Amino acid sequence: MKQQQPIAVLGGGSFGTAIANLLAGNGHPVRHWMRDAEQAETMRSVRENPRYLKGVKIHANVEPVTDLAATLADCQLIFVALPSSALRAVLQPQAQALVGKLLVSTTKGVEPGTFKLMSQILEEIAPQARIGVLSGPNLAREVADQALTASVVASEDEALCRQVQAVLHGRTFRVYASADRFGVELGGALKNVYAIIAGMAAALGMGENTKSMLITRALAEMTRFAVKLGANPMTFLGLAGVGDLIVTCSSPKSRNYQVGFALGEGLSLEDAIGRLGEVAEGVNTLKVLKARSEELQVYMPLVTGLHAILFEGRTLTQVIELLMRAEPKTDVDFISPSGF
Numbered sequence: 578m579k580q581q582q583p584i585a586v587l588g589g590g591s592f593g594t595a596i597a598n599l600l601a602g603n604g605h606p607v608r609h610w611m612r613d614a615e616q617a618e619t620m621r622s623v624r625e626n627p628r629y630l631k632g633v634k635i636h637a638n639v640e641p642v643t644d645l646a647a648t649l650a651d652c653q654l655i656f657v658a659l660p661s662s663a664l665r666a667v668l669q670p671q672a673q674a675l676v677g678k679l680l681v682s683t684t685k686g687v688e689p690g691t692f693k694l695m696s697q698i699l700e701e702i703a704p705q706a707r708i709g710v711l712s713g714p715n716l717a718r719e720v721a722d723q724a725l726t727a728s729v730v731a732s733e734d735e736a737l738c739r740q741v742q743a744v745l746h747g748r749t750f751r752v753y754a755s756a757d758r759f760g761v762e763l764g765g766a767l768k769n770v771y772a773i774i775a776g777m778a779a780a781l782g783m784g785e786n787t788k789s790m791l792i793t794r795a796l797a798e799m800t801r802f803a804v805k806l807g808a809n810p811m812t813f814l815g816l817a818g819v820g821d822l823i824v825t826c827s828s829p830k831s832r833n834y835q836v837g838f839a840l841g842e843g844l845s846l847e848d849a850i851g852r853l854g855e856v857a858e859g860v861n862t863l864k865v866l867k868a869r870s871e872e873l874q875v876y877m878p879l880v881t882g883l884h885a886i887l888f889e890g891r892t893l894t895q896v897i898e899l900l901m902r903a904e905p906k907t908d909v910d911f912i913s914p915s916g917f
């Protein structure tokens with residue numbers, strides 16, 4: 578019998594582990610690459626990722642590995658679950674090995690300086706690869722615990738979408754397809770910023786009206802920004818837009834929410850990140866988003882307010898006061914050309 582080709586997952590964190598387990602549970606051999614040999618050894622012997630996903634059993638089909646070149650050589654389909662700060666540095670030296678591969682980014686971040694999304698970096702590094710993204714309301718812990726979940730694979734390459742659906746879609750994990758890679762990926766990156774704000778609001782004991790206002794105005798703001806960049810606003814009504822915004826802004830399992838909660842409790846940004854010990858992409862995204870929204874002259878009061886608290890020494894009380902005094906503009910942009 579012909580041996581099945583393995584699928585690669587890059588990144589030994591919580592999401593990489595969750596995706597590797599899903600693929601393995603669907604019957605695929607998985608090479609799960611991580612940089613830390615000690616971690617790989619622990620995962621091989623204990624069948625658990627105690628640092629990032631304690632208590633979740635690693636499927637027998639998952640092989641934790643540390644040789645990146647061999648992993649890329651052996652696999653045609655490659656899921657990238659690295660933090661945005663590491664993706665380029667890890668994959669640029671491997672550019673030759675990526676020719677003709679199917680690369681699917683699950684990373685939700687933006688590159689400082691270039692404002693590139695991760696799949697755009699992959700495209701730049703490997704112009705002869707086929708590129709897609711996976712995004713949606715997908716808290717790693719819940720995916721790993723087999724909570725019923727839906728996600729979106731997005732690519733201009735329909736055959737890639739079908740292939741990703743075929744390997745990932747399963748009993749507990751639904752995979753929808755979209756041709757709007759840019760919109761799907763942008764939604765996943767932007768919502769992290771608003772999850773920080775939602776975490777702060779929760780720590781301050783704010784009510785349900787406030788939480789709803791925050792999520793809805795966040796959606797208005799991120800859609801306005803996306804449209805300025807040429808994205809289709811309708812994509813933001815899907816799983817990777819409003820879906821991911823809802824889960825990340827309502828769940829204490831979100832790391833971005835946790836950072837916001839810690840800030841709301843009075844911790845400094847440094848201490849909030851230190852206490853988390855995992856990636857919270859929203860902090861870096863906030864910096865680049867604030868600069869880009871100013872360049873593009875897009876009105877983003879929540880982004881401006883959070884930036885003022887985190888990086889300009891404003892207090893939460895001052896910013897809330899300013900936000901509540903600002904002129905209320907239209908409820909939903911894009912309904913008519915006048916916006917009203």
Ligand SMILES: NC(=O)C1=CN([C@@H]2O[C@H](COP(=O)(O)OP(=O)(O)OC[C@H]3O[C@@H](n4cnc5c(N)ncnc54)[C@H](OP(=O)(O)O)[C@@H]3O)[C@@H](O)[C@H]2O)C=CC1
Nearest residue numbers: 589590591592593612613658659663684685716717855856
């Ligand atoms: N967790 C979630 O619920 C979801 C996360 N995502 C996205 O997935 C991406 C990864 O997040 P997640 O898995 O949660 O992160 P974690 O914080 O759980 O883990 C980060 C992982 O990245 C590794 N890493 C960091 N720097 C490097 C590097 N330079 N080279 C190689 N590996 C490196 C870490 O390795 P080490 O331990 O050796 O430092 C660790 O394995 C993020 O963009 C996130 O937004 C998307 C959907 C859901």
Ligand SMILES: O=C(CO)COP(=O)(O)O
Nearest residue numbers: 713714715716831832833
């Ligand atoms: O993207 C996520 C859920 O869809 C995970 O969010 P956090 O990175 O905030 O944990």
